[in-house]
Amino acid sequence: MQVIVSVNRFNPQDNKGKYWEDYNLEIEENSTVLDALIKIREEIDGSLAMRCSCRSAICGSCAMRVNGHARLACNTKLADMTDDAGMIKVEPMTNFPVIKDLVIDQQTFWDKVKQVSPWLQSEGPDPKGEYVASNESMNHLAGVMACIMCGACVSDCSALEVDKNFIGPAALAKAYRFVADPRDSKSVQRLGVLNEYSGIWDCTRCYECVEVCPKGIAPMDRIMALREEAIRVGYDNTMGARHADAFSDIVEDSGWLDELRLPIKTVGIFNLPALLNFAPVGLRALVKGKMPAIFHHNVPNVQNVRKLFKRIRNDQNKDD
Amino acid sequence: MKFAFFPGCVSRGGCPELYPAAKKVCAQLGIELDELQDRGATCTGAGVLQEKNQFLGDVLNARTFAIAEGLGLPIMVICSTCQGVMSQANKRLKTDPDYLAKVNEQLREEGLEYKGTASPRHLLWVMVEDIGIDNLKTYVRRPLTGLRLAPFYGCYIVRPSDDLEFKLYPNREDSLERVMEALGAEPVDFPGKTRCCGFPLLTINEKNSVQMVANHTMSAKQLGADALVTPCPLCHLNLDGYQPSAMKQTQQDINIPIIHLPQLVGLAMGFDPKELGLSRHIISTKKVLSKIQVAA
Ligand code: FES
Numbered sequence: 012m013q014v015i016v017s018v019n020r021f022n023p024q025d026n027k028g029k030y031w032e033d034y035n036l037e038i039e040e041n042s043t044v045l046d047a048l049i050k051i052r053e054e055i056d057g058s059l060a061m062r063c064s065c066r067s068a069i070c071g072s073c074a075m076r077v078n079g080h081a082r083l084a085c086n087t088k089l090a091d092m093t094d095d096a097g098m099i100k101v102e103p104m105t106n107f108p109v110i111k112d113l114v115i116d117q118q119t120f121w122d123k124v125k126q127v128s129p130w131l132q133s134e135g136p137d138p139k140g141e142y143v144a145s146n147e148s149m150n151h152l153a154g155v156m157a158c159i160m161c162g163a164c165v166s167d168c169s170a171l172e173v174d175k176n177f178i179g180p181a182a183l184a185k186a187y188r189f190v191a192d193p194r195d196s197k198s199v200q201r202l203g204v205l206n207e208y209s210g211i212w213d214c215t216r217c218y219e220c221v222e223v224c225p226k227g228i229a230p231m232d233r234i235m236a237l238r239e240e241a242i243r244v245g246y247d248n249t250m251g252a253r254h255a256d257a258f259s260d261i262v263e264d265s266g267w268l269d270e271l272r273l274p275i276k277t278v279g280i281f282n283l284p285a286l287l288n289f290a291p292v293g294l295r296a297l298v299k300g301k302m303p304a305i306f307h308h309n310v311p312n313v314q315n316v317r318k319l320f321k322r323i324r325n326d327q328n329k330d331d
Numbered sequence: 332m333k334f335a336f337f338p339g340c341v342s343r344g345g346c347p348e349l350y351p352a353a354k355k356v357c358a359q360l361g362i363e364l365d366e367l368q369d370r371g372a373t374c375t376g377a378g379v380l381q382e383k384n385q386f387l388g389d390v391l392n393a394r395t396f397a398i399a400e401g402l403g404l405p406i407m408v409i410c411s412t413c414q415g416v417m418s419q420a421n422k423r424l425k426t427d428p429d430y431l432a433k434v435n436e437q438l439r440e441e442g443l444e445y446k447g448t449a450s451p452r453h454l455l456w457v458m459v460e461d462i463g464i465d466n467l468k469t470y471v472r473r474p475l476t477g478l479r480l481a482p483f484y485g486c487y488i489v490r491p492s493d494d495l496e497f498k499l500y501p502n503r504e505d506s507l508e509r510v511m512e513a514l515g516a517e518p519v520d521f522p523g524k525t526r527c528c529g530f531p532l533l534t535i536n537e538k539n540s541v542q543m544v545a546n547h548t549m550s551a552k553q554l555g556a557d558a559l560v561t562p563c564p565l566c567h568l569n570l571d572g573y574q575p576s577a578m579k580q581t582q583q584d585i586n587i588p589i590i591h592l593p594q595l596v597g598l599a600m601g602f603d604p605k606e607l608g609l610s611r612h613i614i615s616t617k618k619v620l621s622k623i624q625v626a627a
Contacts, residue, residue: 024487040606051346055479059591069591098602124601137613143367146386158387169526169527169529169543172543173529173539173542173543173546174536174539174542177539186366204457209342212535212536213532213535213536213539214532215527215529215531215532215539215540215543216486216527216531216532217486217526217527218379218415218486218487219486219489219490219526219527220492221490221491222490222492223489229491231507235381235382235385237376238383239382239383239384240384242382242383246336247534250534250535251382251534251535252383252533254379254534255379255380255382256383258376258377259379259383259384259387260371261379262374262376262380264373266368266371266373266374267340267373267374268341268344268374268377269344269417270340270341270344274534275532280460290572292572292576295572295613296572296613297614299610299612300611302349310368310371310372311369311370311371312371312441313371315440315441316371316373316391318440319387319390319391319394319437320387322389322437323384323386323390323437324387326383327386329386
């Protein structure tokens, strides 16, 4: 099959900046994107820089953007990605500094992973034999431990795009792996750290990381589980936790959202500076006739909804 | 064609222009609506309630699905967020019988049981999958010729694509562009098309949220779009309502109108812009209307 691989190139040693270079090549039908890149490097242009090792989606070194989304080049079939003209676009991952061509600098990525203390911290003397943990909990953890640290989730993360300080989906998924480990005894402290600025509450819930993860780790789902757990163990005074609380209370009370009450309940009625912050937006909305109804109606049979909330809460409190 | 209609909270709250516009368009398309919230259905939880208690969120959505099953009607939504949250809950409920049974236990007292047959769909998908693009063209009275529109899907109607059954319905991927073309407009491909509007971050980190608004609206503008069109009222709240903040934060003039999908369809059907609530936006829609020679 004939393909055109368009590569976004960059060499810090020339002054060309970033530019696209197209490579035409003939390659076998069932080739991967990585096969094509290796063929280019070996037969057409030895100056093309990239990383790869295992070629089997295990080592995580070949992550790059193919047609605008992060993927492992070694488990992406070329034929699935080419357009009608037989072309694919290959770029280095975003949210990473580029060293050369498709090779990115992982330093910050690893620093952030280290920040979550990615090792088991148990308490008391070591057990005589092995640690005992239930099958169920280990099976659950296996889902996160399958992470190969390729960085695809970080590349496509919307929150990192606007804020380099955000710790990011890979480090947070790694943090979850230890918070959810029954052998770890530092979960509450870990959650306390993750609850801080640039931690679990700075994720914008866009699902980009879930979509691009080649291993099904679903980092965002882990971040949501960390939020749920942080609230459960008592970290309930962040803006995020208060927002979730206020939201839940309003739905419990009336069945649906009252958008006038939500911001007031979230920041607190006595928090004047924060309330004033909403004022210009509220005023603009008012002028345009966009304000939500002042009198918020309940859904019919709202008493059933309230009962549900109460019962589920009670059941869960009993389980704790 | 009849649906159990789930308008969501925002279409009657922060974006009150959306609900009447959607109802007008549906009536014109011959879509009959039975309103689920009149029958006691609640908010989906919008992913926010789920941060605190996912099980509770799943119970609330299963309850809505059970009410729709009782009516014998398929569910239609007009909000990408409702679509996503419902689809995710539905996947958990449909793929794990033990979990479904646990959820149904909570519904028993009310005499409800979710049997697992619901498949909520956005009006956007209904237009492509049930009405059909060719048929949709026959409703156009005022072709939107010359309008260059940037599609803004919002996250929850495109991701996770598995939960949204994109493999089964590959047409969902470019549904918004196809509807625009059917109405006579020209879609503008732009990098923000399926990115996050920043709304979920607004109360937590306003600066980051507003930066997302600035990035997407500016890139659409720079590519020559006259407006952005979105099937999600939460995206609208942020891209329209917080565009003044985005201009202030980034010190640039953006001023690009954000149009709800049903407003766009209604405009092409010949409805008066006022009836569609196009005068109720924070960023004026006048420029767009004058381009197709309609008085605001
Ligand atoms: S080369 Fe190892 S994951 Fe692709």
